[in-house]
Amino acid sequence: MAEGDRRPDLAAMLGGLMRRLMAAEAPVLEEHGLSMWGYVVLSALDDGPVRTQAALARAIGADKTRIIGTLDKLQDAGLISREPDPADRRVRVLAITAEGRARRRSAQKQIQAHEDELLAGLSDEDRAAFLRAARALGE
Template sequence: MAEQGRPDLAAMLGGLMRRLMNAETPVLAEHGLTMWGYVVLSALDDGPVRTQAALAKAIGADKTRIIGTLDTLQEDGLITREPDPKDRRVRLLGITEAGRASRRSAQARIQEQEERLLGQLPAADRKTFLKAARVLSEARWP
């Protein structure tokens, strides 16, 4: 049963997300990345996403939406795109060492900033919040 009188999740988290994104944007810019570029590098660094279609699905984007981002990342030497030898219509994606270093450096700076925010929570609440955020971010819904 829903808790009476609590704000909707979107109302509570929307402002927090805007503030987090506003804090991340200059960090990403220092690394020559956009938010979408960072999302793409993170997906490629974290898992076996191999095709543009699989990447788009993994990050919740239309595959045509990410083409410009992929072009920029490739031009900057952060990713590779090679034709699939089994199907030349398909492009196989890879993250370069420079891409991995850029993503991880940006992530470290972002998480340094997040520590100041998370530091406002008692340790037990912080652990619970991070666990709940991970579970909800990976949940299939609706």
Template sequence: MPDVDGRRRDLAAMIAPLQRALVAAEQPVLRAHGLSMWGYVVLDALEGQPVRTQAALAEFVGADKSRIIGVLDELENDGLLERPRDPADRRARLVTITGEGRRRHRAVQAEVQRGEERLLGLLPPADREALLRSLAVLADELPKLD
């Protein structure tokens, strides 16, 4: 949608305030389920691929390898994931989501998405579907742009 002088706003200028509002709306949900934002990000990554090495997981979620260890420790202590040694490389650890981790992730995701419905409800159904489809394509293509 063009601005007053016919130019469109930058994507970051449009998305950043929306992202901040969405993250803020997720915080009470995460607290109610005993998760940090990083914990939720890790569980979400493991839902997509249930077994990853710690290093691959850190790279996938965009976290520093040393920073993610504390998050993994918390999730493991809560029974949401396990970190057995990699049989192919005894120096590495695999990260696997547990049944409880999957249940908690899905509960948080369902609650978050219920909250998102208020925002998405502002759009006509066709625009809403186009937005969700477009965001999925862009998110899937991002890693290929590096």
């Protein structure tokens, strides 16, 4: 790479953006009575029930022992259910409740409204390219 072609590492470039996004999300999540991990769990369950806590932990990139407290809080708040699997009573199927779905979607709507304000500084073409790239690299 030539001297003039140097660029910061991706983590350095995206770190400031991530801090800015998380700082904007924090009050929205608090307003909705959600932690960041709670929001992540509800988002994963909004796609459909998950058969085990271990499967959920893998899906969201968390240690299964780390999310137990989050699951307890979400269940106590009526945002998720953990029901015995009819095929194997030792297993708990995790699902989002109607209240959990409504709360998550309301929070997401506010979060994405802020993101839209942030992305408004980009041309339509750059915005579409950025969103495509973020989706592709995030998978």
